[in-house]
Amino acid sequence: DTEVTQTPKHLVMGMTNKKSLKCEQHMGHRAMYWYKQKAKKPPELMFVYSYEKLSINESVPSRFSPECPNSSLLNLHLHALQPEDSALYLCASSPGPWDTQYFGPGTRLTVL
Amino acid sequence: DQQVKQNSPSLSVQEGRISILNCDYTNSMFDYFLWYKKYPAEGPTFLISISSIKDKNEDGRFTVFLNKSAKHLSLHIVPSQPGDSAVYFCAASKSGNQFYFGTGTSLTVIP
Numbered sequence: 544d545t546e547v548t549q550t551p552k553h554l555v556m557g558m559t560n561k562k563s564l565k566c567e568q569h570m571g572h573r574a575m576y577w578y579k580q581k582a583k584k585p586p587e588l589m590f591v592y593s594y595e596k597l598s599i600n601e602s603v604p605s606r607f608s609p610e611c612p613n614s615s616l617l618n619l620h621l622h623a624l625q626p627e628d629s630a631l632y633l634c635a636s637s638p639g640p641w642d643t644q645y646f647g648p649g650t651r652l653t654v655l
Numbered sequence: 656d657q658q659v660k661q662n663s664p665s666l667s668v669q670e671g672r673i674s675i676l677n678c679d680y681t682n683s684m685f686d687y688f689l690w691y692k693k694y695p696a697e698g699p700t701f702l703i704s705i706s707s708i709k710d711k712n713e714d715g716r717f718t719v720f721l722n723k724s725a726k727h728l729s730l731h732i733v734p735s736q737p738g739d740s741a742v743y744f745c746a747a748s749k750s751g752n753q754f755y756f757g758t759g760t761s762l763t764v765i766p
Contacts, residue, residue: 547698583664585744585756586699599753633698641751643689646698 547647549634555653558624564650566617566634574640575617577609578633580649586633592617593640624654658682659747661757669765674732676760678745681726685747685755690719690730693742693759702743703730735764 547568578586591599592611608620635644660679668674686707691699705712705719718731742759
């Protein structure tokens with residue numbers, strides 16, 4: 544298994560909803576990342592997990608809450624989002640911290 | 656402040672010709688560089704990388720050139736194929752640290 548999977552592919556939610564994005568890899572990678580990408584912009588780093596511990600939180604609002612239940616799984620819990628949070632959310636993994644990253648297909652999030 | 660820049664938002668090339676995508680960076684401490692390719696509605700796919708100890712790395716039709724003195728790297732695709740049409744991002748890092756992505760160049764290969 545040489546890919547990063549993300550579910551769901553698309554998500555539409557209201558500002559009062561609670562939802563979660565999921566990311567999974569079975570490549571034995573020990574680092575996992577969440578990025579946010581707006582149209583025509585580069586991916587922006589949100590969170591980094593290294594050996595299942597949160598190592599970087601790039602000043603992301605608390606309405607985004609990451610979770611790493613085990614070395615293969617990464618979740619992003621969403622609560623009380625704003626319309627400006629609508630974006631493509633990308634998960635990536637790498638063998639070790641800051642090695643070459645392999646991206647999932649992303650979740651297209653729309654906040655109404 | 657954008658530490659990695661791709662100054663050409665778009666590029667059109669005839670099928671079979673060479674595509675040259677450019678990337679400039681400002682941080683002289685960067686020592687690892689990558690190119691990613693992104694199709695619409697998909698995540699970026701790793702294409703090729705180069706470390707600062709080299710000035711060229713080749714993988715099939717893709718070659719990355721690094722000019723450290725100019726803080727410039729380029730991706731050459733020869734020959735270009737319609738399936739190469741995508742957005743290409745360059746990224747740079749100092750080993751063991753965060754990657755910084757450029758804004759992307761949209762390549763269109765015309766059949």
